[in-house]
């Protein structure tokens with residue numbers, strides 16, 4: 001069963017002046033439990049595609065079906081709610097609320113979802129332990145390293161029990177050791193808890209960890225390789 | 229939770245928040261101090277007006293007030309005074325003869341109001357006797373006859389001192405002119421130089437002796453045991469004595485009543501203008517904050533924070549900032565006002581001008597407690613109004629654009 005189906009997706013920026021075809025007729029499907037990397041040179045449309053998938057931006061054409069719902073038809077208010085309940089996000093930076101501790105950052109989405117306190121406490125602790133930050137629950141982001149911050153972001157993304165996690169260049173600001181560490185954690189969560197990860201990168205060592213690699217060039221898919 | 233984040237956000241950039249809070253504090257302190265000086269001044273003017281000049285309530289023959297003709301007396305004043313003393317909430321009553329006349333010294337002469345009083349009763353109603361400095365005699369001390377107590381301004385005008393003789397010339401209720409010499413027993417100095425210039429006090433017993441007749445009572449003055457009981461007492465007296473004119477201090481001295489009302493409004497105008505000015509600073513700071521946090525706000529919206537929550541968060545942050553400044557401002561002001569209140573501010577450098585309007589040169593600033601309540605409401609409103617624009621700005625952010633990394 002596919003959890004995401006993209007049909008003939010296109011995105012044109014600056015349509016009226018000098019049109020930029022960031023995505024150009026993309027067809028793609030993702031299954032539950034994938035660990036997929038979107039690769040391609042800078043400007044190839046990776047961010048654009050992840051933003052469309054995450055409902056952060058509206059396509060110029062095509063459809064995005066998530067679990068049977070066409071999200072391109074949702075209103076912005078519905079979309080916010082949809083994102084909160086179905087999609088976990090990890091960005092390149094500025095993932096966390098600086099005034100909140102690691103625990104509070106992870107808890108935040110659950111609070112938005114109205115999860116009760118006891119459950120929140122339990123799950124927050126589990127998640128932070130699973131990303132190796134059980135010791136840092138009361139630490140604020142500015143006292144954490146870049147890699148640790150990204151791990152909190154992964155825990156935060158998981159907190160809402162999303163259907164899948166989108167990560168746009170999550171390792172771009174990390175040194176290679178932290179990048180490797182983050183990928184190992186993501187891989188472990190994928191393996192042990194069957195969590196679907198879709199992440200973009202142009203770091204070849206990160207690409208090497210992916211089980212499926214989708215390559216974009218000029219807004220088109222030029223290859224789609226699955227390893228076993 | 230939005231609450232908590234908003235509150236913590238206030239302290240993110242401590243220096244900037246402290247600058248805003250300090251600005252609010254200083255603005256409010258300036259405003260409140262100004263207001264406290266004005267309030268103190270007016271309260272003192274009104275209080276000294278009541279205590280030295282008019283008391284709480286006065287009764288007259290309605291005809292008397294038309295031209296101050298002394299023949300319009302209050303009939304059976306003694307028994308009226310006894311009845312008044314029995315009215316509940318009345319603290320003290322006194323009876324006065326009030327005649328128009330002239331005061332003359334070898335140097336000069338001037339028109340005056342002559343008040344024939346019973347010193348003991350007078351002291352129960354008026355505190356004018358306290359306005360006589362130690363070096364300036366007393367309020368009918370000693371047992372000598374024909375003593376007069378006058379104001380400093382009149383003494384200066386007539387160029388007389390303690391124990392000097394002055395001649396009082398006046399028309400009796402029956403129309404005859406009387407002239408008699410009096411010795412200056414005390415010189416009072418109230419806050420109102422105009423009052424000091426035209427009022428001359430003698431004992432009613434002396435007055436009646438030198439005129440060889442009873443001059444009658446033209447004026448009954450009384451005080452209630454509390455300001456708040458004035459309307460009550462006034463109403464009671466009105467119904468008891470329909471033939472007399474019963475007036476409270478604000479009717480007798482409309483200038484004093486008006487200044488009280490005018491000041492009550494002015495106070496809020498001053499504070500309103502200050503808060504309005506501060507609002508600009510707050511709006512500006514919050515717009516800067518929203519601009520700086522573009523990415524963070526974009527991230528929050530991306531991960532599922534609804535627009536209304538983002539709006540509320542910025543609103544709350546602005547309101548918190550304003551309220552913290554407001555509390556600091558009011559605390560600092562309350563402290564300063566109480567310090568100034570206990571020491572008083574001496575404006576005697578400008579007092580010549582002030583005295584002419586009945587203002588005391590030494591001011592004891594003070595703030596009515598209810599002002600802090602109303603001001604708190606005004607501060608919260610300022611916070612809310614200042615918050616709208618920045619919060620709307622935050623709503624215009626689109627998550628993709630906010631988090632885009634170029």
Ligand SMILES: Nc1ncnc2c1ncn2[C@@H]1O[C@H](COP(=O)(O)OP(=O)(O)O)[C@@H](O)[C@H]1O
Pocket residue numbers: 013014020021022040041042043044045046047048049
């Ligand atoms: N908001 C935008 N306005 C105009 N052009 C844009 C915008 N966002 C992206 N693009 C263009 O779309 C193309 C794809 O960009 P992007 O999806 O960011 O690529 P990648 O993430 O692979 O580097 C690029 O040519 C980029 O310049």
Ligand SMILES: [Mg+2]
Pocket residue numbers: 046047048169
């Ligand atoms: Mg990109």
